[in-house]
């Protein structure tokens with residue numbers, strides 16, 4: 001398995017909870033970004049060599065902010081430089097308000113076969129509070145339009161624990177998802193990231209964080225609703241119908257190699273080396289292909305932490321055969337308390353976090369790390 005990630009750093013406006021890198025610049029910058037991306041991919045093509053690519057993921061930012069000509073140009077560059085497997089999973093992230101007939105028509109001229117859409121909630125007041133640019137109806141219509149255009153392989157993103165969101169409102173969101181009948185769902189508890197508008201609003205007392213009890217109730221509702229939709233809870237925040245897991249993200253969670261292109265994109269060689277590009281668009285464009293970046297070689301301890309952090313996120317768990325004898329002993333010692341409480345299990349030499357432990361998985365993972 002090998003993947004390519006391309007970061008598209010444009011958003012029409014910034015959502016109140018978001019600390020991802022994005023910018024709101026003109027069409028001229030988008031075109032310059034694309035030329036810089038081409039230079040970077042050409043300069044680093046040797047890293048990929050003849051590797052056949054299983055998954056290609058356009059994330060952001062908002063890839064659907066690229067006008068059709070640039071979107072098609074981007075795919076033309078990627079397929080010209082790299083070899084995509086015939087059954088490759090090709091995902092594009094989209095915002096509901098960008099999903100127009102023209103955009104979908106353009107998407108058909110690319111190898112895209114999966115769309116990941118941020119709907120976040122179906123409550124218009126909460127959408128406005130989050131500074132999302134779409135309404136619930138627009139999200140619903142966008143999903144229908146994707147399906148009509150033949151894109152059945154859809155993933156929707158939701159956020160719960162929003163300020164003022166009651167359990168009843170959350171149930172309504174989940175019921176709406178069930179009606180939309182999509183094969184993949186990602187649902188995240190709201191995080192107040194420093195530097196975001198929502199973080200400032202909380203500091204100023206304008207919004208209140210959902211308490212632990214309500215968050216847990218929402219999480220439990222999420223798990224039972226997803227199960228009723230025939231979805232498997234295959235990763236902490238991800239649910240899918242059989243055969244519809246995100247192959248790209250699953251690669252991240254099983255230490256498969258990937259190459260990231262674009263400002264802020266990360267790469268990993270599948271062993272010990274990581275690389276991350278400078279996130280500033282201007283520096284990226286001016287770099288003439290020699291993109292400013294950082295890199296690191298993971299120590300034994302960091303490799304162990306990496307295995308714990310990624311493998312235990314998923315239902316497939318951590319095969320202890322991947323650990324050295326010393327790390328195996330350490331890991332089992334640190335897991336003992338959670339094994340005794342039933343939040344973790346050990347079966348056939350594979351350590352897993354059980355459904356009852358997922359809500360506190362951050363604590364479990366930090367207990368097990370070096």
Ligand code: SF4
Pocket residue numbers: 010011013014015018019020021022060061062095118
């Ligand atoms: S949530 Fe998505 S659309 Fe909103 S600012 Fe962040 S990257 Fe852009």
